[in-house]
Amino acid sequence: MVSPRFPSWLPQPPKPPARPDVPSRKSLSASTVAFTVAAGVSAAAAASQYSNTPFLQDALNFLLSNLSPNGNANRSSHLWGSLSLAADPTPVNEPKTGVSFPSALGDSRRLLGVGVRRKSVFGLKNIDVYAFGVYADTVDIKEVLGEKYGKASPAELDNKELIDDLKNSDVCMTVRLQIVYGKLSIRSVRSAFEESVGNRLQKFAGSESSDNKELLQSLLNRFTSFFKDEYKIPRGSIIDLSRELGNVVRTTIDGKEVGSIQSKLLGRSILDLYMGDDPFDRKAKEEIERNLASLFQQ
Numbered sequence: 001m002v003s004p005r006f007p008s009w010l011p012q013p014p015k016p017p018a019r020p021d022v023p024s025r026k027s028l029s030a031s032t033v034a035f036t037v038a039a040g041v042s043a044a045a046a047a048s049q050y051s052n053t054p055f056l057q058d059a060l061n062f063l064l065s066n067l068s069p070n071g072n073a074n075r076s077s078h079l080w081g082s083l084s085l086a087a088d089p090t091p092v093n094e095p096k097t098g099v100s101f102p103s104a105l106g107d108s109r110r111l112l113g114v115g116v117r118r119k120s121v122f123g124l125k126n127i128d129v130y131a132f133g134v135y136a137d138t139v140d141i142k143e144v145l146g147e148k149y150g151k152a153s154p155a156e157l158d159n160k161e162l163i164d165d166l167k168n169s170d171v172c173m174t175v176r177l178q179i180v181y182g183k184l185s186i187r188s189v190r191s192a193f194e195e196s197v198g199n200r201l202q203k204f205a206g207s208e209s210s211d212n213k214e215l216l217q218s219l220l221n222r223f224t225s226f227f228k229d230e231y232k233i234p235r236g237s238i239i240d241l242s243r244e245l246g247n248v249v250r251t252t253i254d255g256k257e258v259g260s261i262q263s264k265l266l267g268r269s270i271l272d273l274y275m276g277d278d279p280f281d282r283k284a285k286e287e288i289e290r291n292l293a294s295l296f297q298q
């Protein structure tokens with residue numbers, strides 16, 4: 001079930017071709033996209049009018065779920081077709097900090113869960129450093145994970161495996177950090193990333209060879225060098241860490257890109273901080289897990 005403080009999910013409108021590894025999307029012409037999007041929008045509008053009429057819902061559902069960008073029927077259309085799940089554009093408040101997160105970023109990156117990063121200072125007290133929201137591209141989820149999980153019944157669905165698969169896939173995702181601690185220096189951000197992301201890089205890279213260690217260190221240095229001394233990050237600043245197509249990790253501060261690195265390992269390591277085995281906020285991870293699973297239980 002979707003958590004009550006969470007927006008519901010919508011069957012996603014198709015987005016323009018973007019995944020280079022999916023040939024059918026490559027061949028999609030702009031006019032097909034325009035037509036498909038227009039048809040999808042009309043069907044969605046009609047669907048919201050008839051949300052109390054199951055038969056019409058099903059018919060519209062069928063129409064929506066078959067409007068895949070490549071013109072073929074969706075493999076797992078039944079997952080996404082519940083038209084009673086109207087899009088809820090209401091932002092979601094992280095309850096401890098009051099920070100508000102939009103329910104979606106862009107066309108199809110939907111909010112899966114929110115949480116707080118607490119950190120102990122000199123082992124004395126814990127401070128709330130930032131609130132975070134984890135977003136994932138639902139069109140990608142459908143393409144990448146639909147085959148494996150689309151037909152699973154709720155009892156069969158293994159939430160842990162599902163969230164691990166999402167983390168380790170190339171599904172486009174964003175983790176949004178909104179700073180709540182007012183006295184944060186960019187140096188402390190850099191060193192916190194060095195520690196947390198550094199641990200995860202080591203965890204996933206495996207081998208102990210010194211070559212490997214040097215490569216990992218240089219990857220970590222490249223990433224942390226994005227956080228330059230001249231940047232200020234007062235309370236309210238937003239850092240977006242996004243895994244984009246082709247496993248490009250893109251970092252923005254208050255909407256301005258500060259750097260990108262193509263590295264599957266780096267993307268996985270960052271996501272692991274929020275949805276791995278030892279996440280910063282366990283409740284947030286559970287929420288992410290539930291909302292992700294609910295996609296496959298419509």
Ligand SMILES: CCCCCCCCCCCC(=O)O
Pocket residue numbers: 117119121129184188189192193196197
């Ligand atoms: C005084 C505490 C300083 C902590 C700064 C954390 C800032 C962002 C770091 C992001 C990665 C992480 O949470 O480890």
